Amino acid sequence: MSAQTDARAAAGRSGTAFGPLRALRLGAARIVYETRLYFRAGDTVFFTFLFPVVLLGIFSVAFDGLGNVGTNADGSGGISQAAYYLPGMIAAGILLSGVQNLGVDIAVERGDGTLKRLAGTPLPVLSYFIGKMGQVLVTSAAQVVLLLLLARFAFGVQLPADPQHWITFLWVYLLGIVTAAVLGIAISRLPRSGKSASAVIIPPLLILQFISGVYLSFALMPEWLQNIASVFPLKWIAQGMRAALLPESFASAEQGGDWNLVGVATALGIWLVAGLILCRVTFRWIRKDS
Amino acid sequence: MSVRGLRKQYGTFTAVDGIGFEIARGETFALLGPNGAGKSTTVEILEGYRDRDAGEVSVLGVDPQHATLAWKARIGIVLQQTGESGTVTVREQLSHFASLYPHPRDIDEVIAAVGLEAKAKTRIKALSGGQRRRVDVALGVIGRPELLFLDEPTTGFDPEARHQFWELIRSLSREGTTIVLTTHYLDEAAQLSDRAAVIAGGRMLDIGPVDTIGSEQARVPLVRWRDDSGLHEERTHEPARLVAQLVAAQGEPVELEVIRPSLEDVYLELVGSAEAEEATAGAAGAAAEVTA
Numbered sequence: 001m002s003a004q005t006d007a008r009a010a011a012g013r014s015g016t017a018f019g020p021l022r023a024l025r026l027g028a029a030r031i032v033y034e035t036r037l038y039f040r041a042g043d044t045v046f047f048t049f050l051f052p053v054v055l056l057g058i059f060s061v062a063f064d065g066l067g068n069v070g071t072n073a074d075g076s077g078g079i080s081q082a083a084y085y086l087p088g089m090i091a092a093g094i095l096l097s098g099v100q101n102l103g104v105d106i107a108v109e110r111g112d113g114t115l116k117r118l119a120g121t122p123l124p125v126l127s128y129f130i131g132k133m134g135q136v137l138v139t140s141a142a143q144v145v146l147l148l149l150l151a152r153f154a155f156g157v158q159l160p161a162d163p164q165h166w167i168t169f170l171w172v173y174l175l176g177i178v179t180a181a182v183l184g185i186a187i188s189r190l191p192r193s194g195k196s197a198s199a200v201i202i203p204p205l206l207i208l209q210f211i212s213g214v215y216l217s218f219a220l221m222p223e224w225l226q227n228i229a230s231v232f233p234l235k236w237i238a239q240g241m242r243a244a245l246l247p248e249s250f251a252s253a254e255q256g257g258d259w260n261l262v263g264v265a266t267a268l269g270i271w272l273v274a275g276l277i278l279c280r281v282t283f284r285w286i287r288k289d290s
Numbered sequence: 291m292s293v294r295g296l297r298k299q300y301g302t303f304t305a306v307d308g309i310g311f312e313i314a315r316g317e318t319f320a321l322l323g324p325n326g327a328g329k330s331t332t333v334e335i336l337e338g339y340r341d342r343d344a345g346e347v348s349v350l351g352v353d354p355q356h357a358t359l360a361w362k363a364r365i366g367i368v369l370q371q372t373g374e375s376g377t378v379t380v381r382e383q384l385s386h387f388a389s390l391y392p393h394p395r396d397i398d399e400v401i402a403a404v405g406l407e408a409k410a411k412t413r414i415k416a417l418s419g420g421q422r423r424r425v426d427v428a429l430g431v432i433g434r435p436e437l438l439f440l441d442e443p444t445t446g447f448d449p450e451a452r453h454q455f456w457e458l459i460r461s462l463s464r465e466g467t468t469i470v471l472t473t474h475y476l477d478e479a480a481q482l483s484d485r486a487a488v489i490a491g492g493r494m495l496d497i498g499p500v501d502t503i504g505s506e507q508a509r510v511p512l513v514r515w516r517d518d519s520g521l522h523e524e525r526t527h528e529p530a531r532l533v534a535q536l537v538a539a540q541g542e543p544v545e546l547e548v549i550r551p552s553l554e555d556v557y558l559e560l561v562g563s564a565e566a567e568e569a570t571a572g573a574a575g576a577a578a579e580v581t582a
Contacts, residue, residue, distance in 0.1 A: 037377055040378075122359040
């Protein structure tokens with residue numbers, strides 16, 4: 001007992017046993033643990049993972065009768081409803097997997113004592129966040145692949161063949177999902193209790209999806225609503241996804257008449273930095289003096 | 291562990307008002323007191339969950355307000371309430387928590403020690419309240435802590451589970467684990483702890499080995515019997531002599547009892563007299579204000 005205690009104390013003093021490598025190793029273990037938990041929670045699997053997939057299916061089937069979108073005057077050309085909705089559904093998936101999933105998840109964990117329990121263990125905060133980010137990346141990547149496969153094979157959507165569009169797709173996706181995850185962590189502070197988490201976080205996100213060109217064409221919105229939506233990141237993620245997946249001819253329907261990828265990168269970059277600062281300032285394992 | 295002059299205020303309410311004690315390595319120490327006495331606040335300060343307003347605290351040589359991961363690896367905490375949804379199984383949860391510690395105990399041994407062998411592959415949310423509590427205890431000890439905090443550990447246990455739990459705590463104690471127990475089951479404190487402190491209204495009323503707690507008067511054995519004139523009680527250091535006198539005077543007494551005050555009796559008297567004192571002090575204060 002005492003020899004062991006001494007060894008332990010020595011390891012603690014030298015700091016090697018609790019260094020960054022351990023934080024990374026535990027972070028990896030947390031990713032596996034968190035992802036397992038995610039897929040065991042039936043409601044998250046439906047409302048964040050399958051929701052965009054189901055909606056893509058419904059929209060593609062329901063609006064099929066309206067014919068193609070963006071056809072020429074003689075009725076030729078254009079793209080199918082499924083192809084038209086695909087970028088929006090991917091953007092919604094990014095928002096749900098990042099902001100909604102983590103916002104609700106962490107608020108619930110704060111409410112039910114999970115965070116308090118973890119705070120009493122030698123788990124580094126960094127490892128906890130690696131676990132959350134990893135879970136978001138794994139589940140969101142699976143969701144996006146599922147959406148692309150469904151679009152391609154169930155609805156015959158023609159996906160881009162050139163690498164340029166896929167590069168756009170990749171950076172918009174990565175910047176979008178990391179920003180969404182960070183913002184999810186930041187807004188997890190808002191609900192006063194774990195029970196109210198869904199009710200506080202889901203409705204504003206739903207409104208955001210309606211005004212950001214996910215379910216309704218962004219061009220249909222009055223300009224003042226477009227300007228409001230432009231403050232938030234979802235509009236930019238959706239725009240970036242349209243740039244990656246829609247034909248060039250659709251660029252003219254955007255605000256300003258082009259894809260404005262610089263604007264996409266700038267807006268998401270600002271939100272990412274703001275989100276990181278918010279997390280740094282507001283995240284605590286527990287509300288210390290509540 | 292040493293605590294001196296500990297104070298904690300929430301707004302104008304003083305939850306802990308100048309508490310101090312020392313706990314030796316390997317000791318089992320109980321904190322007793324009614325609800326709202328300041329027990330949980332005190333323990334949460336020791337665990338590093340809350341910051342104090344005044345006083346000095348050293349736990350395993352470290353100020354818990356500046357806890358490091360290395361320090362957290364040496365302590366185990368069983369919180370008062372946990373309500374995790376628990377979609378993981380008992381075994382998955384324990385093996386995950388074991389991975390957080392540098393020298394964890396064997397997972398199957400811990401599962402066996404808390405008597406959950408048959409439930410190892412069951413998801414935690416499917417367990418009964420008492421079984422979940424045992425998972426909490428298992429998670430508290432999985433990291434092989436030198437110091438274990440137990441906050442109301444057996445609330446919701448049936449008597450058999452409580453006795454099994456006591457056995458587990460005794461075996462941890464035999465291995466040299468220091469244990470800090472808060473409980474309102476006084477038999478639990480009497481069964482497990484070497485020393486106890488009684489807290490009420492944020493102040494420490496008494497501290498010492500369990501069999502010396504309370505005033506000298508409160509510990510004096512009580513002889514109780516009934517005769518024609520009703521029920522009699524007499525406190526005496528020589529109960530046998532008193533009983534012998536009774537037998538000599540009036541033959542076999544009716545409903546004879548010789549009572550050695552239990553911790554519970556002593557405790558109730560301590561807390562009761564503290565509350566009475568507070569009420570008197572409060573009344574005196576109010577009177578003084580009126581006069582002023």
